[in-house]
Amino acid sequence: MIQLFKSWTTNYLQKNKSEVEGMISPHAANEVAKKEQRPLISTEGDLGILEELPKEVLFYLLVHLRPKELRSLFLVSRKMNFYVCHDSVWTHFYKVYCAEDNTKELPEIAPFTDWKSFFLASSYWKWDTDANKKAETIVLTHNNRTASRPTSRGSNPAVVASQPMTRYRDSFEVEILERGNWLGVGFCDEKFLIHDGPTLGTQSGCVNGSFFCQDSTSLRIQGSSTKISLDRKLQANERVRIRVDFDLNEVYFYRDGKLEGTIRADSFLEDGKLFPCINLSYGTTVTFINDIDRK
Secondary structure, eight states, X not given: OHHHHHHHHHHHHHHSHHXXXXXXXXXXXXXXXXXXXOOSOOOSSOOGGGGXXXXXXXXXXXXXXXXXXXXXXXXXXXXXXXXXXOHHHHHHHHHHHTOSSTTSOOOOOOTTOXXXXXXXXXXXOOXXXXXXXXXXXXXXXXXXXXXXXXXXXXXSOEEEBSSOBOSSSOEEEEEEEXXXXXXXXXXXXXXOOSSSSOOTXXXXXXXXXXXXXXXXXXXXXXXXXXXXXXXXXXXXXXXXXXXXXXXXXXXXXXXXXXXXXXXXXXXXXXXXSBEEEEEXXXXXXXXXXXXXXXX
C-alpha cells in the first residue's frame, strides 16, 4: 500500500503542481499543529521518497483520500501512523463530512479525545429518532444503527437516516438481520411519507427509490421509466448497498458487493437532499454497516 501511495503522490504532484503550490500556505500546517499543541513532524521511522515532501504537502495529499482509504496506511509504520492520525487531517474530514456548513467553527471536544475518534463517532450512519423521520412502530437499538418492526400495527412504516447522502458520502450499506414478508431499502427526500403511504420507490410527489422485495424483488425509482426485476429475493444475512452518482443522476444497487442493476432517475438527484431510508414489514430487522472503521 505504501508503494501505491508513493506512486499516487508522485503522479499527483506532477499533474497538480500549480494547484498544490497555490493552495498550501507554507505555514498553514504548522499553525494547525501549534494551535492543537501537537508536533507536526515525527522522527520515528522512514517514509522513503515521501521524506522529501514538505510536511504540509503530505497533509494536503492525505486529505485528498477518503477516510476509509487511510485504513491501509495506519499500520505501514509509526511515522506514517503519526501523519495519518494527525488532528489536522481529521479536522478537515469533520468539516467536509459532518459539518452542515464547511466553514463553520469546529466544536469543542473533550480534552482527551482525538479528532480521529471524534470524527468516526460523528460520521456513523444512524437512523433518525425524530417523529417526522421515524414511524412509531419502528424500534431503534444499537445506538440507533439497527431498526426493527416488532408489531404488525400501522401501514408501510419507514425510518430515515439522520444524515443526508452527499458527494462525499454517496453510498450506504445495510445488513438484513431478519426478513418478514417484505422490505424496501433505498433513499428518499424530506417529502416522503414515513407511515400510511405507498411503499418506498413508488410514492409520488417526492424523490424516492428502493431495492424492494415482496412476492418478487425489484429495483425501482419513482418517476423513472426503468424498473428492474430480479430473479432472487432478498434474504436474511444479505447486505444491500445503495450508491448515488449525483453527477450522472444514476443509482447503483448492490447485493453482497455485486452490482444488481443501475437506474437513471428522471427526477434530479440533489446532493445533500436525499437520505437513506427503509420500509419494514412485521418481523424485519435491518442494521447499518458502517465500513469507515471496518477491520
